[in-house]
Ligand SMILES: *[C@@H]1O[C@H](CO)[C@@H](O)[C@H](O)[C@H]1NC(C)=O
Ligand SMILES: *[C@@H]1O[C@H](CO)[C@@H](O)[C@H](O)[C@H]1NC(C)=O
Ligand SMILES: *[C@@H]1O[C@H](CO)[C@@H](O)[C@H](O)[C@H]1NC(C)=O
Ligand SMILES: *[C@@H]1O[C@H](CO)[C@@H](O)[C@H](O)[C@H]1NC(C)=O
Ligand SMILES: *[C@@H]1O[C@H](CO)[C@@H](O)[C@H](O)[C@H]1NC(C)=O
């Protein structure tokens with residue numbers, strides 16, 4: 001209706017236009033083009049879920065997380081903002097989508113962040129986390145509540161215009177390598193079966209959103225997990241990047257790209273884009289000075305070789321925090337710094353075809 005009125009406003013006399021707006025006073029042109037932002041994923045995207053789950057072990061509740069930006073822990077696994085936080089800023093949203101479990105939050109019209117630390121795709125890999133399946137259950141519940149809040153047709157319109165951002169799967173591959181640590185190299189059929197199961201389940205969840213009206217999907221692919229300080233520490237690997245984890249990430253990313261393409265051909269109106277996080281982060285590890293990072297192997301916060309022992313914030317352990325965080329790519333053994341997240345989010349938002357394809361997030365947000 002609002003669209004119709006707007007078109008009439010363009011074509012008809014001003015006086016009539018004013019009358020129509022008087023007849024439909026609830027129509028607000030300001031909110032008409034609003035794009036909701038929904039976030040799914042693991043600790044890279046978590047912006048505070050663990051503050052509300054009662055999980056006392058969740059690191060982002062404690063110092064020194066949040067130190068550089070919030071001056072206190074803020075539920076992010078970073079010294080400041082994470083990638084979705086920056087994207088919300090670049091998109092000009094009034095604020096960052098709040099975590100779904102934020103108490104008293106009953107207003108969904110600014111989007112929601114469902115991401116939660118340790119989340120994975122295969123439920124058995126992270127039984128205690130708010131895994132992707134549970135995030136989707138929350139999403140379905142939210143759609144019901146949103147529909148009550150704004151009515152069915154407005155909810156449909158908002159859901160089809162919304163952007164759905166994902167970062168998921170890394171923890172599944174870490175689990176696989178963790179379980180296999182003492183054993184033989186994984187066979188290629190084992191690896192491809194694993195990738196297939198992950199993609200099979202991920203597809204189910206994407207389709208759930210599609211069925212609820214979602215059309216605009218953005219995926220950050222799996223990063224160079226062999227370069228993470230935590231992975232190197234776990235494997236006892238003393239080099240820049242361990243190859244087997246890198247290979248798993250590449251297998252997943254290639255298979256996922258093919259899967260997303262198939263989904264687009266099967267689901268009318270399905271649009272997606274993929275940010276090549278793997279290459280972006282790998283390049284920063286290898287050529288840090290090009291991006292303004294002096295230290296790309298050792299984390300700012302933690303203990304052990306590369307600060308790869310994930311002890312950052314753990315008061316019952318001894319850990320160190322770096323002095324010049326601006327020099328660091330990794331804040332802790334798993335997660336990039338505020339400065340790195342800003343660079344990565346910027347590429348995702350406005351990067352070229354070699355970073356994010358077939359289009360960047362700015363284009364995806366603007367799509368009808
Ligand atoms: C701190 O480390 C101890 C010993 O490894 C571990 O049992 C505990 O879960 C950790 N606590 C947090 C908050 O990470
Ligand atoms: C959704 O709505 C139901 C029923 O109105 C309510 O019980 C529930 O708390 C709501 N969920 C959230 C997260 O607001
Ligand atoms: C929800 O938030 C939007 C944007 O901030 C605001 O315009 C609207 O009034 C809020 N609705 C409710 C029910 O609080
Ligand atoms: C989903 O994952 C489970 C293991 O958690 C697996 O048994 C099942 O085959 C997967 N589903 C699909 C459609 O791939
Ligand atoms: C790791 O390799 C470096 C040389 O690249 C060496 O100086 C260092 O002692 C090694 N550390 C361990 C724990 O093996």
Ligand SMILES: *[C@@H]1O[C@H](CO)[C@@H](O)[C@H](O)[C@H]1NC(C)=O
Pocket residue numbers: 264265267268269270271367
């Ligand atoms: C969105 O996806 C549909 C197919 O699902 C395609 O026809 C359309 O061209 C896409 N839109 C853009 C802007 O690429």
